[in-house]
Amino acid sequence: MTTLMIQGTTSDAGKSTLVTALCRWLTRQGVAVAPFKPQNMALNAAVTIDGGEIGRAQAVQAEAAGLEPHTDMNPVLLKPNTDIGAQVIIHGHPVGSMDAVAYHAYKPIALEAVLASHQRLRQQYQTVLVEGAGSPAEINLRAGDIANMGFAEAVDCPVILIADIDKGGVFAHLVGTLALLSASEQARIKGFVINRFRGDIALLQPGLDWLEQHTGKPVLGVLPYLHDLHIEAEDAVNARQPDKHGDALKIVVPVLPRISNHTDFDPLRLHPQVDLQFVGPGQSLPPADLIILPGSKSVRSDLAFLEQQGWDADIRRHLRYGGKLLGVCGGFQMLGEWVDDPLGLEGEAGSSAGLGVLDFSTRLEAEKRLTRVRGRLCLERAEVQGYEIHAGRSHGKALAQPFALLDGGEADGALSNDGQIAGTYLHGLFEHPEASAALLRWAGQEQAAALDYPALRARDIERLADLVEQHLDTDKLLKLCGITQ
Known part of the structure; x- marks a missing residue:
């Protein structure tokens, strides 16, 4: 050996x-x-x-x-x-x-x-x-x-x-x-x-x-x-992507200081019908079809950073003009009314107001949820699979209309009544060709093709x-x- x-x-x-x-x-x-x-x-x-x-x-x-x-x-x-x-x-x-x-x-x-x-x-x-x-x-x-x-x-x-x-x-x-x-x-x-x-x-x-x-x-x-x-990056954000046609769906991801699992967006970066842009400090969020708030290892401090950059105002303007908004894991928690961290699991103990675009709140708990899941999106009933890594437990009215229904009957995330805003705890959801195509159609790419990302890897x-x-x-x-x- x-x-x-x-x-x-x-x-x-x-x-x-x-x-x-x-x-x-x-x-x-x-x-x-x-x-x-x-x-x-x-x-x-x-x-x-x-x-x-x-x-x-x-x-x-x-x-x-x-x-x-x-x-x-x-x-x-x-x-x-x-x-x-x-x-x-x-x-x-x-x-x-x-x-x-x-x-x-x-x-x-x-x-x-x-x-x-x-x-x-x-x-x-x-x-x-x-x-x-x-x-x-x-x-x-x-x-x-x-x-x-x-x-x-x-x-x-x-x-x-x-x-x-x-x-x-x-x-x-x-x-x-x-x-x-x-x-x-x-x-x-x-x-x-x-x-x-x-x-x-x-x-x-x-x-x-x-x-x-x-x-x-x-x-x-x-x-x-x-x-x-x-090959998926160990940690650094890979902003390189192939040249795209002018009619590609424009997706923007703000790069938060504690962004986590940004590899979620690699299938979008490689998709021929998607123009994905990571936006860093000092830049405004540009016009887009879809803004995705990514995962975060420190949701409350990243929320504060988001507001310091003026990205909260950019997001509200984006919604007023009819753009779609998706939050993934920590980004999903940011969409709610409050994020509570009474144990100081991600920094100083306390509570922070969220963006308030969905009616729910999140409390961080000591036991982390670590699981692989399968199910179907509530969009087009598309098959999806992914994994969850989070300490937050979310509760509120918005969760009555979930983003996905998982095998075993459990619900995940939330979808706004008008279908403009969605949030999920599922990492890796864009890796599944059927789920990815359904989400791109939801965001405005009506002829979205299914990209077999696992095959590319x-x-x-x-x-x-x-x-x-x-x-x-x-x-x-x-x-x-x-x-x-």
């Missing part, structure tokens, strides 16, 4: 992508492989088969390995709810909110959870592919590290270091990272991968030769820049595995994974 770890010189170097690619490539070889990330800081989460939550990237990696996502694949998840604090989730369930100092003291307990999950995976799979976090060369985070070399040293595993050449300075990133590691950590690095290269590889070869001579470590391969690649996972075959030293990779041929 072998563990191989992928670490990066920076955030967004390609760690998640490479682990995804290797999971599918090894699965093609008949290897039983599982993804693992000891500690993840992200607001994009997925609900697991055992009823917990993990980082969204690990759920995609599980799909690449042909597995259902499980909490052991990401035993520690940190979900920031302020600039200095985060909700700490261990084995899929919250244990409380901590600032950096408190979490540093808690790390020995977190490490126990990490090692227990890793051991369980090692007992079940031939290879465990581990994704690091950020960079292993963050000097201020070295003490008590459980995310990078601290973990690698604890389980005695080899490491591949990946760097993004598209950002520039790739050789400085690799050599500098290596120089800041201890001698034992340097010995763990068994090779380099360079990511997102554009151009003629012959022009890069002198640099690769120098790198191998200078460090004594092999370059395991150079991965090309893939255009039109879509599966296609790109296969493309990544093809890159491993074509551009990496597969013999060395198999040896590092403990597989002999």
Whole structure:
């Protein structure tokens, strides 16, 4: 049973992508492989088969390995709810909110959870592919590290270091990272991968030769820049989208400071009939057919931010002109009269007035609802499936006209009497082709086509595995994974 770890010189170097690619490539070889990330800081989460939550990237990696996502694949998840604090989730369930100092003291307990999950995976799979976090060369985070070399040293595993050449300075990133590691950590690095290269590889070869001579470590391969690649982001909002026709449905999503599960909107970003725009601080919400208020890890503070930006006035003007409004999870809670957080689960305890466009209120409770659901929208009776991750419980008259009816008879969300405003707790609802098309028709795209988003994701996972075959030293990779041929 072998563990191989992928670490990066920076955030967004390609760690998640490479682990995804290797999971599918090894699965093609008949290897039983599982993804693992000891500690993840992200607001994009997925609900697991055992009823917990993990980082969204690990759920995609599980799909690449042909597995259902499980909490052991990401035993520690940190979900920031302020600039200095985060909700700490261990084995899929919250244990409380901590600032950096408190979490540093808690790390020995977190490490126990990490090692227990890793051991369980090692007992079940031939290879465990581990994704690091950020960079292993963050000097201020070295003490008590459980995310990078601290973990690698604890389980005695080899490491591949990946760097993004598209950002520039790739050789400085690799050599500098290596120089800041201890001698034992340097010995763990068994090779380099360079990511997102554009151009003629012959022009890069002198640099690769120098790198191998200078460090004594092999370059395991150079991965090309893939255009039109879509793999769900671990945390950063991906605002890139293909060019759209002028008659595309215009959808606007305000980017809140604690926006969560913005991957909900990836199917819209990729839809050929949708012009999706993320709007950041300092910008007014432009004219649109549909405004979507996204999920939030700190609903009350994000509500205050929304008002500071003047977006509440933009939303009311949008409604006066007949535009549609949809709230998802925390965004749904914002549509009501009040949001109450008596326990201070998402920040300072207290209550905040909502936008008041639907007649209901929400109270945050200690027990978080984590579940996968199926059902039908009350719009066109379209089939829908998704997942819920929220601590809020909503009550009020508006819920008598629900957004969806779930299997088992439970109702979800609300739909206004005039059909102009809708809210739901369902994440992932745009991934289902039938539900997505029905919602686009509701928003004004009368000829909306059904986009098979899961098929697009599966296609790109296969493309990544093809890159491993074509551009990496597969013999060395198999040896590092403990597989002999």
